[in-house]
Amino acid sequence: MNAPMPQIDPPLDHEELTQEYRVLQQFLHLAPVGLMRLREDGEINVMNPMAAQLLGPLGLDRGETNLFDLLEPVSQDIRLLCKTFSDVVGLICDNFRVVLPAASTGADGPWALGLTVMRVSAKDDPLMVVVTDQTGALKLQRLQVSFAR
Secondary structure, eight states: OOOOOOOOOOOOOOHHHHHHHHHHHHHHHHHEEEEEETTSSEEEEEHHHHHHHHHEEETTGGGGBBBHHTTTOOSSSHHHHHHOSSSSEEEEEEEEEEEEOOOHHHTOOOSEEEEEEEEOOSSSSEEEEOOOEEHHOOOOOOOHHHHOO
């Protein structure tokens, strides 16, 4: 008995592609995590508003546009991990925690960020980064440690 042939949708026309692109842009703009695309050297080419908000305390709001340079005062590990990653594509790090200095965060700002970095291409702008606010997880860990004593 032969398996049924899968249904293949016809290609989208220009108007449908334009609409799909707008929907995707809106989704990325509203995502509750920071999303960025980087060059190999860490220069940020594209980011959503949440990425700008989370990275603001590190200097993004002062004009620095290189993620590795932004993270340099708090962690040189991301630059090193990306530089030494030898696969053409793949996960470089998953939810790598970076604790921010208290002076840079303010009362409402994040204390810690989680960074997931992937190499998605061997060509231009090969790095994709997801940034999350890890402040709640860090507070919970510190609370658990203090109760364990």
